[in-house]
Amino acid sequence: MKKNIFLFVADQMRNDSMFHMGNEASITPNLDSIVEEGVSFENAYCQNPVCVPSRNSFLTGFYPHVNGHRTMHYLHRDEPNILQEMRTNGYEVIWIGRNDFIPGDQAKTDYCDEYYDGISDENLRDEVGEGFNPQAEQNEATQKLYAKMLEGDNKYSFYMGKLPDGEGYGKTDWNCVYKALEYIERRSKEPSDKPFFVYCTISFPHPPYGCEDPWYSSIDRSKLPPRRPSVKDIPNKASMLYGINEKQGLNDWPEERFDESRATYLAMVSRFDHQLGLIKSKLKEVGFYDDTNIIVYSDHGDYTGDYAIAEKVQNSFEDPISNVPLLIKPAKGIPVEPRISKAQVELLDLPATIAELAGFELSYTQSGKSFLGAVAGSEEHKDAVFCEGGRIHGEVQAMEAGHGPESPYWPRLSTQCSEGPEHTKAVMCKMGKYKYIMRLYEYDELYNLDEDPMELDNLAVKDEYSQIIQEMKNRVTRFYMETTDFVPMGRDKR
Template sequence: MMKKNIFLFVADQMRNDSLAHMGNPAAITPNLDALVDEGVSFENAYCQNPVCVPSRNSFLTGLYPHVGGHRTMHYLQRDDEPNILKEMKNNGYEVIWIGRNDVVPADRKKTDYCDEYYDGVLDENTRDAENSEVDHGATMNEASKKLQEKMLSGDNYYSFYMGKLPDGEGYGKTDWNCVEKALDYIDRRSQEKSDKPFFVYCTIAFPHPPYACEDPWYSSIDRHLLPKRRPNIKDVPNKASMLYGINQKQQLDNWTESRFDELRATYLAMVSRFDAQLGLIKDKLKATNLYDDTSLIVFSDHGDYTGDYSITEKVQNCFEDPISNVPLLIKPAKSIAVVPRISKAQVELLDLPTTIAALADFDLSYTQFGKSLLPVLAGQEIHKDAVFCEGGRIHGETQAMELGHGPSSPYWPRLSTQYSEGPEHTKAVMCKMGDYKYIMRLYELDELYYLKEDPMELNNLAVKPEYQEMLQEMKNRVTQFYMETTDFVPNKRDKR
């Protein structure tokens, strides 16, 4: 039987509760919501690290960040590391990579991993080797730059809030370029007589901060429908010291609720624009008669605090749901068994490579730790008893501090706190089992939350004597996790 196409459409920094079908009354996401009628949306999908590079290294390989030391933004994939893009190319797929990188170093050709690469500005074969990456947030016209200057002032400086863009030609333009490239490719493929199935990895920048969006999306979000914001972290005891440090430096404590509402609504507008772009891709696949033969997978690399706890952006070693619980939706090709629904099965982004290989009907060539989601698509609700997210460093691990940002950088509140040799940026791992979420911390207080009664993760049960038995059970599961995944023997033997 002819192999089916696979299309990945990936957001950057999109939290799971930013979707209407996940219960957000202010969200406008009709195209994402409609996928629930054809496929599965995973309510309990978790990334394996809540920042870009470690997360992408994980979901493109099926390996946890600790396996290869991918715990920082500055260490990308090594030559000998596996990658689902390479696997698809080696198994007869035409591989098209469009958009963000955060995986392959600038001095290595992306076309080693794919047949075509486009970053939103230039194709790989027309790119200067010394200018091989594009900063999507820096591609701004004069109107966008004025908004950025306004952002970098007063108590707005570290908030990442820009607001209403005058148009889509400055900040955010690269995403439109990427979507246009994807649409052009679908058109081209529909006219070609190719025996090769295609694998498209289209990964765009929104809703990654700065928080900014043009109309009609900016004005479409009803500010009165926004869900309740999580309270200021300075009023919540027994949380990670990293959060207190960022909160103190971002200086958002005096913001009014209406200002936070504007920031949160702008973020949802960015999500809605992503949804509209997904709609363009869906419509093009249908118009070219490729939709039924294409598995469509939509997800985000991690989430965003978006003002919860009076914090914006994200952090490497904290795991509250706003930054670790991500959208994951799979609409399989028509020949693949599916029971359309919102699934409560616990899943990880790390499950994607083996799921993609199963959809493409081949076995991965290397050891990995994901588990195929095809049985869940077919109706099974038990997938994994526990899911994990991890990050941070040990004391003295200066290469993981991400040094080099001063107070003029909007990222300074987080990154300067990472430089501390206190407990702030040190190692931690999250283990979620059912309604309980446990966080083991190397140098400070552990955390335990009962999400059913405490969805905002405010009441740390690890300090309560009556929860010590549950705490020990979760610790035992973390021990098993590390025993199972600490390393793996390479598949290729060395000569002796």
């Protein structure tokens, strides 16, 4: 009998925002408890550090470069993906929440049996706005907070703080979770021969950093881990970071203000954890829990004040934005060694893993590898993991222009429009303790994560590391040769 599969996906959640990953200020009991019956991957990496390219990658199994997914604004039609594969192979597919995968004018129900966006009152809704717009879900009280966020030296910090309630900003996530609970209840009363596949993808802890009580007040600010120092004081980092840091203007903030922003972000993570708990409880209540594989992860991370930078960036790969949560509670009968695993895994491994859980072969060639062997106990999965982004000079379509200084996104997006080295192509290759970043138009980077977990000392500028760098370059070359293109599965009719 095929088991159910439930994907619960955060937006912009970093791996070290969970208590069981060492963050003593975090309150994530539902995520933490997964390691008692499943696996949490310590070395899970996204394939692009912003939403749209990352989601295209983990839903298809293709690296972003394969089909040119290197921008937030351009989506392709009709790429093979795990939603369609599950539907074809006998699952009832329910898509709840964020899009960031197919064009807004395309019917989501081409990919699933039911789609709910978290905004409308309809189960089947085909029209969704492009990207994430926190202003679209604000009531009067949160509108005032959003306006205050854009004042003074707070303007580009994304800090909103304590929300008056859950009825404005963040309401969409509650709608999505309640719809998921409603679906589980409905399935329990309307038995079906089909197992279910739920893709529930919500917006927290994506900035602005704002959260209601009880989560906002629950985070002990005194337990926050050390913050990574301002990038302005660190030599040999990516020019993109220097550009954003200068424009965001957070370097003069006292540590107390960063602490408030970071604590609010962790409150958003804690709210996500609470919502996961509601889903787990409902599955147990109706008797589905043992027969359901639960996979929890995020599309990418967030700087949250590290390097005196808020939000994210498209072509830098420090752990706060590339190292993501990835946890699995397998259904009964799936071999598992519960633990925190050090195996290196990638989000694009999800389609292959889901297909193996569902008992079928993917109908197309892709680059992911099922990590069920690692779930069962192996600490060897991939010798290297990759993340990539940026553009070549002249790629105006990838600049994402159009945001003026009034937008909180202006520091990043205006820097992306530079024709200097800032927004240009780069690829990260992590092998064990070393993280190497090859850059097209500026110096490379190399970090020893065991000795330098904050990624402050760029070893690529030191001659004694030339052999390690060459080995990493060789691995990147092999990576591109293995994954450069996707050959369509069918022949044209001539």
